[in-house]
Amino acid sequence: MSTLIDAQVAEIRQQLTGADPLDILRFIAAEFAGKAAFSTSFGLEDQVITHLIFAHNLPIEVFTLDTGRNFQETYSTWSKTVLKYGKTIRAYYPHQDEVAALVERQGPNGFYESVDTRKACCHVRKVEPLSRALTGKAAWVTGIRAEQSANRTGMHAVEWDANYQLFKVNPLLDWTWEQTWAFVREYSIPHNPLHMQGFVSIGCAPCTRAVKPGEDFRAGRWWWEDQSAKECGLHATAAVVPTATLEGH
Template sequence: MTAEPTSYTLDSLSERLNGLSNIDALRTLAELFPGEVIFSTSLGYEDQVITDMILANDIPIKIFTLDTGRMFSETYSVWKKTNDRYATTIETYFPKADAVEKLMTEKGPYSFYDSVENRKECCGIRKVEPLNRALKGNKIWITGIRADQSANRQAMTQLEWDESHQLFKFHPLMDWTFEQVTQYVKDHHVPYNPLHDRGFVSIGCQPCTRAIQPGEDFRAGRWWWEDNSKKECGLHTHEEVFKA
């Protein structure tokens, strides 16, 4: 791993955050890196918790979302409710129109069902490229990742160095259970996506997301036609974070 281009190393920043509550940790990061801390929200349960922590406590952290062009109408609904509830404006990043047009023209609207490679291509155009633009110029990326969401994420730590994007990633809810997340939403009256009440635990693009059955793996509702070991879109893979 190359040296982090900041006065803080991974170890020293981890030590600075050690023992702090999530809210205090977020506030500390905002103070240490003013104007350079950004939070990516998909408007799901976990991200709504972090949004509440940031906005209810007036922590100066930028918030953005990726609109892939294939979102559920319920996602847009909770997006509006969130803006209204906190009197905020969540910044939006869209995929590049020419890339989407080329993909749809050459491979049609459902190419991602045909192969993992096609699905990753679609994710790359609709999610990864816009994410790269959103993160540019920032030093801290806040995410809603939890360890028990997938096997790939259990190897991740709360604070990491992302070599690909050259910034720190901080996952406030890394050690939280799903039950803790939903209880926070209930206790704090946080707006949430009504699809969660219909068995959707992880909500992404409409064609790629389904509800899960009791006892199914957390990620079973995403890209359900693929093997579980391949269910990452390129935003948060362990390999991406640590590649040399």
């Protein structure tokens, strides 16, 4: 990462010291006017951020990656969200020819065979569409929370994402699961009913199950794999952390 980017990340972190999620989003909307986007998968964290963006009319594009393998409950949450706020959520889909080639190569459920085949599916259905969604953007807002996984514990509220060459912003990074639920209830935010059935992290239907008591937050994702491989590729590589970090971040 260049010295200039290093300095920009440090400066933004300093300006946002002590800021709450709404303050962070307002800052990002102003700092990256017309070039900030938020990716939602309609999980609890994402619904909080969507509420903050829509309820306060922040000029941040909200988009989702429709993999074609989502739960019906996820689509219902999507519909309820659009109806509640009267706003547009843009959808990005995998290329039809790439899906066809994937299925021809490894079958409709080939992702169960190995980590490589699963990641191949994730790439076609999620990673490539995300690359298109982020084209031309300068800031990417996510619903990542530090307690979700060991990989995310070392993340920061504002980072430089070397993969997509933009600023990655995680407004809820320090929030707990309980804190997130409290906010959803307080503002009557639409939420995925699967959360009430033990689902914590919700992805594609074939690759997500409910979490058992005492299990890790990410245990329900790709549960047949080794516990060390729990990312789909969207956040698999930790963003580059600048040398000039601020205490407390």
